[in-house]
Each structure stands twice: as structure tokens, then as C-alpha cells.
Amino acid sequence: MKVLGISAHYHDSAAALLVDGVPVCAVQEERLSRHKNDAAFPAAAIEWCLNHAALEPADLDAVVFYERSMLKFERILTCALRAFPRSWRSFPNAMKNSLGEKVWARGIISSHLGVPRDKILFTQHHESHAAAAFLTAPTRRAAILTADGVGEWATLTVGHGERRRDGRTDITLLREIRFPHSLGMLYSTFTAYLGFAVNEDEYKVMGLAAYGRPTLTGQVGKLIRRTPDGAFALVPEYFEYQTTASRSYSSRFVELFGPPRNPYDPIDLETADGRRFADCAASVQRVLEDTLVDIARALHQETGLSDLCFGGGVALNGVANARILAESGFERLFVPPAPGDAGCAVGAALYADRIYLGNPDRDVPDHPFWGPEVDAKELARAAREDDQDVIELEDAAMIERVADELAADRVIGWMDGATEFGPRALGHRSILAAPHSHEMRDRLNRDIKYREEFRPFAPVVPIEAADTYFELPPGGARLARFMSGVFPVRPEWRARLAAITHIDGSARLQALEREMAPRLHALLEAYGRRSGIPVLLNTSFNLSGEPIVTRALEGYSTFRRCGIDVLVAGPTLVSKRATVRARPLKEDVAWWSGSLAGSGGV
Amino acid sequence: MSPLARVAPLDRILLPVHRWVWNDFDRRVRKLLAFAEVESDGGRDILRAAEVTPDALLRRLYLEHAIDELHHGDLFRQRGAALLRTRSTRLRTLFNGTPLPGGHGLDDLSIQDEPDHRLLAFLHVAEKAAAGRFTIYRDLVDDDPQTRAIFEEILRDEVFHMNYTYTQLARVMPRSYRWQVWRARASRLWKRYLRVAAGIASVVGNAVLTIMYFILLPPFAWMARRAERREPVGWTPISRTRDDSPTGQY
Numbered sequence: 001m002k003v004l005g006i007s008a009h010y011h012d013s014a015a016a017l018l019v020d021g022v023p024v025c026a027v028q029e030e031r032l033s034r035h036k037n038d039a040a041f042p043a044a045a046i047e048w049c050l051n052h053a054a055l056e057p058a059d060l061d062a063v064v065f066y067e068r069s070m071l072k073f074e075r076i077l078t079c080a081l082r083a084f085p086r087s088w089r090s091f092p093n094a095m096k097n098s099l100g101e102k103v104w105a106r107g108i109i110s111s112h113l114g115v116p117r118d119k120i121l122f123t124q125h126h127e128s129h130a131a132a133a134f135l136t137a138p139t140r141r142a143a144i145l146t147a148d149g150v151g152e153w154a155t156l157t158v159g160h161g162e163r164r165r166d167g168r169t170d171i172t173l174l175r176e177i178r179f180p181h182s183l184g185m186l187y188s189t190f191t192a193y194l195g196f197a198v199n200e201d202e203y204k205v206m207g208l209a210a211y212g213r214p215t216l217t218g219q220v221g222k223l224i225r226r227t228p229d230g231a232f233a234l235v236p237e238y239f240e241y242q243t244t245a246s247r248s249y250s251s252r253f254v255e256l257f258g259p260p261r262n263p264y265d266p267i268d269l270e271t272a273d274g275r276r277f278a279d280c281a282a283s284v285q286r287v288l289e290d291t292l293v294d295i296a297r298a299l300h301q302e303t304g305l306s307d308l309c310f311g312g313g314v315a316l317n318g319v320a321n322a323r324i325l326a327e328s329g330f331e332r333l334f335v336p337p338a339p340g341d342a343g344c345a346v347g348a349a350l351y352a353d354r355i356y357l358g359n360p361d362r363d364v365p366d367h368p369f370w371g372p373e374v375d376a377k378e379l380a381r382a383a384r385e386d387d388q389d390v391i392e393l394e395d396a397a398m399i400e401r402v403a404d405e406l407a408a409d410r411v412i413g414w415m416d417g418a419t420e421f422g423p424r425a426l427g428h429r430s431i432l433a434a435p436h437s438h439e440m441r442d443r444l445n446r447d448i449k450y451r452e453e454f455r456p457f458a459p460v461v462p463i464e465a466a467d468t469y470f471e472l473p474p475g476g477a478r479l480a481r482f483m484s485g486v487f488p489v490r491p492e493w494r495a496r497l498a499a500i501t502h503i504d505g506s507a508r509l510q511a512l513e514r515e516m517a518p519r520l521h522a523l524l525e526a527y528g529r530r531s532g533i534p535v536l537l538n539t540s541f542n543l544s545g546e547p548i549v550t551r552a553l554e555g556y557s558t559f560r561r562c563g564i565d566v567l568v569a570g571p572t573l574v575s576k577r578a579t580v581r582a583r584p585l586k587e588d589v590a591w592w593s594g595s596l597a598g599s600g601g602v
Numbered sequence: 603m604s605p606l607a608r609v610a611p612l613d614r615i616l617l618p619v620h621r622w623v624w625n626d627f628d629r630r631v632r633k634l635l636a637f638a639e640v641e642s643d644g645g646r647d648i649l650r651a652a653e654v655t656p657d658a659l660l661r662r663l664y665l666e667h668a669i670d671e672l673h674h675g676d677l678f679r680q681r682g683a684a685l686l687r688t689r690s691t692r693l694r695t696l697f698n699g700t701p702l703p704g705g706h707g708l709d710d711l712s713i714q715d716e717p718d719h720r721l722l723a724f725l726h727v728a729e730k731a732a733a734g735r736f737t738i739y740r741d742l743v744d745d746d747p748q749t750r751a752i753f754e755e756i757l758r759d760e761v762f763h764m765n766y767t768y769t770q771l772a773r774v775m776p777r778s779y780r781w782q783v784w785r786a787r788a789s790r791l792w793k794r795y796l797r798v799a800a801g802i803a804s805v806v807g808n809a810v811l812t813i814m815y816f817i818l819l820p821p822f823a824w825m826a827r828r829a830e831r832r833e834p835v836g837w838t839p840i841s842r843t844r845d846d847s848p849t850g851q852y
Contacts, residue, residue, distance in 0.1 A: 034646065034649075034650050034653075035646075068850065068851050068852060069851050070851040070852045071851070071852050074852070078826055080819075081819060081822050081823040081825075081826035081827075082823070082826045082827055082830050084815075084819055084820065084823030084826075084827075085816070085823075088812060088815055088816070091811060091812070091815045091819075092807065092808040092811035092812055092815070093808075095811055096804075096807060096808075096811070103851075105851065106851060118849065120849070121848040121849055122848065122849065122850060122851055123848075124846075157840070159840075173840050174839070174840060175837040175838060175839045175840055176837070176838050176840055177836070177837065177838070178833075178838055181835065227835055227836035227837075228836070229836040229837050230836075230837070231835075231836035231837045232836075233835040233836065262683075262686060262687075264635070264679065264682065264683030264686055265683065265686075265687065352848065356848040382658070382661065385658035385661075386658070386661075386662060545642065545646075546646065551653065553653045553654075554653050557649055557652055557653050557665060557668075560665055561649075561665070561668075561669055561672075
């Protein structure tokens with residue numbers, strides 16, 4: 001049975017394909033369209049998935065959309081009505097936005113794919129999150145927690161799931177917190193207030209939080225109150241996201257926290273304003289963590305289960321995840337590699353396959369590499385055409401060579417196999433560097449990633465060595481499998497791991513099993529033999545504002561535009577030649593133009 | 603003025619409008635920041651062209667072009683931000699937490715689906731128009747040497763962009779390159795018409811929806827607010843019997 005899952009229209013659209021109950025591929029539209037967080041209908045992603053599996057749309061048994069679009073429209077309309085007449089400005093845009101495309105999901109899918117309308121199924125948004133978290137985790141019974149900005153109405157749900165011995169699967173969501181009360185929206189409101197992009201830069205708030213002190217938790221506590229049943233409610237006077245799309249915080253919010261940050265001003269932690277912003281970030285982070293820990297703890301007590309599967313965009317918050325693991329009572333915490341809306345494509349397909357269609361349970365491979373493969377020959381051809389130094393090496397020689405380059409403080413663009421599904425670079429599309437010095441961190445921020453100084457870099461370490469360098473609690477290595485938790489760097493190693501140690505002594509590490517990415521694992525060991533520390537700095541292979549690279553040529557164009565020294569794709573290694581420069585090319589073209597300047601075109 | 607950057611007749615006619623925009627501080631900042639978005643998005647699109655073209659020389663040229671555009675985006679962004687800092691009290695009225703206007707520089711062009719000759723013709727016409735307009739803007743910001751210097755720098759790059767797109771177009775389509783340029787001009791005109799038409803349709807749509815909002819919605823709004831008051835806060839149980847039809851969108 002072939003089931004296609006689709007998430008689209010809000011942010012980060014994606015497609016995923018299941019064949020006989022097992023995912024065979026999944027990709028975010030942004031990785032193909034090259035528009036970051038592309039929310040458009042994922043036509044390219046669908047086409048790639050079908051081509052990858054050599055299927056035609058007619059071969060599909062079901063196409064599953066990740067949420068119920070009419071129910072979502074009902075929420076948007078209801079909120080506009082409740083805010084009458086304050087919503088008069090936003091109402092026309094909200095209607096045009098929804099009625100233009102978003103509510104017609106069935107028709108759009110049908111017209112794009114030409115599949116009969118009765119093959120098009122719908123799950124609820126948080127059911128998709130729950131399935132993506134539970135059905136991809138190596139557990140048979142688990143509590144389930146989902147939290148994001150908002151789906152249809154739900155913003156947070158709790159429940160449990162079971163994969164039975166007889167092959168049947170149960171996912172039961174017990175209760176939900178409904179819009180406008182939303183932990184995700186609370187965090188996003190602070191994201192906007194701090195001058196970052198909503199639905200994109202929430203991780204910057206988490207990074208900034210480490211520089212501040214949670215001195216404003218009292219003020220944040222005025223925005224969110226705990227209800228007697230253990231849930232929470234936001235105080236609507238401080239927010240505007242429920243009434244308008246143009247601003248998420250109200251004037252009362254500004255009275256409470258002071259003027260918002262100008263997005264174009266750098267955050268200067270030496271100034272009072274800079275410290276205030278860092279304290280705001282630390283305070284909302286603390287409140288988010290406390291709330292999630294309380295909800296998770298209550299869920300643990302209620303279910304008595306030892307495993308928790310956590311999905312939704314809030315599950316990208318690695319600091320909160322680590323606290324949930326440490327304090328909620330659950331022994332293991334599973335966060336999928338794509339817990340956000342993109343992952344709902346996988347979740348929706350799995351939910352429909354197991355629950356709607358009643359297909360027997362199947363184990364899902366426990367890795368994130370579901371996207372297009374890199375083509376090393378494509379890289380070699382392009383680099384040779386540009387007179388770059390290209391060499392091709394056997395695997396073992398390549399590992400040794402790259403380890404040498406890393407030991408010489410060179411920065412490596414690393415492409416290997418299929419691209420990751422989800423926002424993290426987990427070893428197949430990574431920029432790798434030595435993790436030892438502040439200078440390396442600053443160089444990466446300045447010459448390669450072009451990003452804010454306060455943002456930390458993540459380390460990757462072989463799982464068998466993780467405990468040597470990082471303080472992992474029980475279950476921590478599992479959480480670190482997909483870089484989903486932030487844990488302390490052991491104090492004795494912080495000075496030698498300065499590039500990946502955040503200001504608070506923590507790191508969002510990836511603990512790598514050999515089976516998941518054997519070449520990277522071998523590289524870590526080879527680097528360990530040279531430096532004594534088998535740890536590398538691992539950051540996503542993209543530049544600021546761009547999606548992570550997919551194809552070899554995208555890696556190559558990124559390599560050409562920034563300070564990466566060496567580019568590797570499979571057996572091909574390209575070293576940047578200092579002599580290949582732009583200016584002669586421009587002069588050549590200017591010379592050519594002389595012969596045509598009089599021809600009238602220009 | 604660069605000899606190659608001619609000002610279009612329409613822009614000459616619109617000179618008072620341009621002057622009105624650039625003489626006002628807020629509008630100047632807004633314009634610079636909007637340019638930053640457009641140039642960056644355009645740069646990313648040209649980068650995409652570099653990644654998909656099979657022509658090695660074009661790949662190198664597109665890459666140079668993309669780097670220039672992304673650099674222009676940075677220049678505009680830095681200048682806009684610097685101006686903003688000089689008048690921070692205006693921030694609220696300028697931004698108010700609302701995302702800035704912007705868009706993909708080449709968003710109505712699907713880069714993957716365009717052959718090189720069509721993209722080159724499009725880029726040539728677009729760069730030429732931009733150079734003409736930037737020439738006007740440069741002359742209108744005489745009171746602001748730093749912004750003027752940015753336009754000067756960008757204009758130099760635009761000349762390179764105009765030249766290479768034209769010479770390369772002549773290389774890849776030696777027989778019909780002039781026709782391709784005319785075709786790109788016509789296409790640009792058509793897209794401009796479509797943008798204006800869509801803008802008018804949007805204004806009309808907004809007006810109709812606003813009228814409907816005030817005429818039709820009040821009773822429903824009253825009912826929605828009554829219902830809201832009855833809604834419990836905190837947990838809402840999820841009924842196991844709720845309508846969960848796989849084919850339902852509700």
C-alpha cells in the first residue's frame with residue numbers, strides 16, 4: 001500500500017511517501033525550491049518522492065493532508081468574529097488568505113495529482129504531530145505530548161499510544177489546550193518582540209536566553225496563568241495575535257517589558273537594552289520549561305509509562321527537552337528529527353496507514369536521512385570547469401585527508417548520502433570544523449554563517465564517547481541522537497571545546513551511532529586520533545537566510561560564496577584555490593561587451 | 603551618470619513621486635529596507651540559476667551576479683538600519699512589529715523552468731530598468747552622501763550585469779538575441795499590468811470584505827462572543843466519539 005503524506009500552506013511544507021507502512025522518502029519543499037521555509041503546496045517535493053519510488057500518482061492508495069483545513073478556517077473566522085470590531089483591518093486579508101487557497105486542500109491535491117477525491121484523507125494537525133513522534137520512535141507504549149503555535153484549534157495535546165503485539169496501533173489523545181492559549185504562540189510573541197522572525201527564529205531566543213537571567217519571570221507570569229486543572233491560559237490583553245496578523249503583542253505587553261527591539265539593530269549585551277532583551281529571552285524560556293515540565297510530570301503520573309514522545313514545533317526547544325527528561329519522571333524522551341510541521345507529512349501518512357486504513361504496525365527506520373542523494377560526479381564536473389582543485393579518493397583515504405584538514409583548522413563542507421528530513425544537519429549536509437577555540441566560532445559566524453555572535457554551534461560526538469565530554473543524564477544519549485537536547489559540557493573539557501560550548505557551559509550535541517552515519521563516525525574517530533578529542537563542530541550546511549543545501553551544486557555555490565576551505569561529496573574533495581577570483585571574469589565580460597556596446601541592446 | 607544607465611521616460615514623468623519618496627526620512631528608510639529584501643531575494647534566485655544552468659561560463663557569471671545582489675541587499679540593509687538608529691523614536695510608527703514589505707526579486711520567474719536565454723533576456727531588461735531608476739535615486743539623495751555612495755557602487759555593478767547578460771544572450775542565441783530582449787520587455791510590461799490589475803482587485807476585494815464585515819458580521823460576532831464566555835479555560839477533553847471521518851475536512 002502506497003500512502004503519500006502532505007503538509008502545506010503555513011510554513012515549511014513537505015511530502016513523505018510510505019510504501020507498505022514504511023517511509024521510503026520525505027523531503028521539505030524548501031530543499032528543492034530553495035526558498036527557506038517554503039509554505040507553498042509541495043509540488044516539487046511530491047514529484048521527487050514519486051520519482052524516487054518510481055510511482056505515478058495513480059499508483060497511490062491514499063493521499064493524506066496533515067490537518068483539517070475547514071476546521072482551521074472555522075477557527076480563523078471565529079477569532080475574527082470574537083474580536084469584532086477590532087479585527088476589521090485583518091479580516092479581509094485573513095479571508096483572502098484562507099479562501100484563496102488554503103481551505104481548498106482537497107481540490108488542490110486532486111488537481112495537482114489527478115487522484116480521485118475519495119482517496120484524499122485528512123488527519124487533525126496534532127494527530128499528525130502525535131503520529132510523527134510516536135510511530136517513528138523505537139518504543140511500543142508511550143505517553144504522547146504535542147505542542148506548537150496552533151493547529152486547527154488545539155495548541156497542545158496529551159495522550160498515549162500503543163503498538164500492539166497483534167499489529168494494531170492505538171493513538172489516543174486525551175485532552176487539549178485550545179487557541180488562543182498556546183505555549184508556542186507565547187514563545188513566538190517574544191520572538192517577534194525581540195526582533196526575530198516568527199516561525200523561524202525561535203531558536204535564536206533560546207540561544208539568547210543563555211546570556212540573560214530569568215529576572216522577568218514575574219512579568220512573564222502575568223501573561224500566562226496556570227489553571228486549577230494543571231493547564232494554562234494566556235491573558236489576552238497582552239497579545240494581539242488572536243485578532244490581527246500584523247502584530248503579536250499588545251501595547252500592554254510593551255508597557256510591561258519596554259520597547260521592542262529594532263530587528264535591524266544588533267544585540268549588544270554590553271548595553272542595558274541588550275541585557276534586558278537577554279533577560280526577556282531567559283525569562284520566557286524558564287516559564288516555557290516550567291510549564292512543559294509540569295504538564296509532562298502530570299502526564300507521567302497519569303499514564304505510569306516510562307517513555308514520552310514529544311512532537312510539534314515546541315519540541316525543537318532542546319533546553320526544555322533536557323529539563324523534561326530530567327524532571328518529569330519519564331525515563332526516555334523521543335523527539336523525531338522533524339518535530340515541526342514538515343514532519344507532519346510523515347505523521348499524517350503514518351496515522352492514516354495505521355489508524356484509518358488499519359494496516360499492521362511496522363518498525364520505522366530510526367534515522368533522519370529521507371531526502372535526495374548527493375551526486376559527487378556533479379560536484380567534480382562543476383569544480384573542474386571552474387579550475388578548482390579536485391581529487392577523488394577511496395573512502396579510508398578520504399576520511400584521513402579530511403581529518404588532516406580539520407586538524408589544520410580548515411572548515412569542511414560535508415555532503416554525504418541522502419539529505420536530512422527536518423531542520424537539523426545530522427551529518428549528511430554539515431559544515432564541520434575543529435571545536436576547540438573561540439576563534440573558530442567567531443570565524444564561522446563572521447566568514448561563513450554570517451550570523452549573530454550570540455548563537456552557539458553544536459558538536460557531534462560518537463555515542464560511545466559522548467559521556468566523556470558531556471554530562472548526559474539517563475536517556476540523554478537518545479535525546480541527543482537527533483540533536484534534540486541541550487546538555488552541559490563537562491567543566492574539564494570546556495576550555496578545549498570552546499567553539500561549541502555555549503556561554504552557560506551547555507551544548508546541543510548530536511551523539512552519533514556508527515550505523516546512522518558511518519562515514520562521519522569514522523571521521524570523528526580519525527579526528528580524535530589527531531586531536532585527542534573525537535568531537536567536531538557541526539553546523540548546518542547553508543548560509544544565513546537559505547535552506548540547507550540538497551544537491552552537490554548547491555553545496556558548491558555555497559562553498560564558492562563563503563569561507564569554507566574544503567568541500568566533500570562522497571569520494572570527491574574540492575579545495576578552494578586562492579587564485580580563482582571574480583575580477584578577471586568581470587574584466588573579460590567587460591571586454592566582450594565592447595564588441596556589442598554599439599549594437600543597441602544595452 | 604553612467605552612460606549605460608539611461609533613465610526610462612516613465613521614470614522621468616514619475617520624478618516628482620520619486621522625489622516625494624526620497625525626501626521623507628521614514629519613506630527613505632522604508633524604501634532602503636524594502637530594496638534590501640528585493641535585492642537579497644533576487645540574489646537567491648540568480649544563485650538558483652547558477653545551480654541549475656548546464657553552461658559552465660554562465661554558472662560563474664550568475665554566481666558573480668548573485669554575490670553582487672546579495673551584497674547590495676546587505677548594503678541597503680545596513681544603511682537603512684543605520685538611518686533608523688539615528689531616529690529611533692520613529693521606530694514604532696515605522697515597523698510596529700509588522701513584517702516589512704518585500705518579495706522575491708524574480709518571484710514571477712520559475713528559475714528551474716526557464717531556459718538560459720529567456721533568463722538572460724529577463725535579467726538584462728530588469729537590470730537596465732533598475733540601473734535607470736537607481737540613477738534617479740542617486741541624484742535624489744544628494745543630501746545623504748552615504749546613501750548616494752551606495753547607489754554609486756550598485757550602479758557600477760549594474761553596468762556589469764547589463765553587459766554580461768547581453769553579451770551572453772548574444773552568445774547563446776546569436777540569431778535571435780534582439781528578439782529575446784524585446785520579448786522580455788513585452789513580458790515585463792505584461793507582468794506589470796498583471797501586478798496593477800491584481801493590486802486593484804485586491805483593493806476592491808478588501809473594500810467588499812470590509813463592507814461585508816460591518817454589515818453581515820455583527821450578529822454572528824455577538825453570538826461568537828457569547829459562546830466564548832461559556833468556553834472553559836484549561837484542558838478540553840477530546841471526545842473519543844468525535845467526528846473523525848478520514849475524508850472530512852471538518
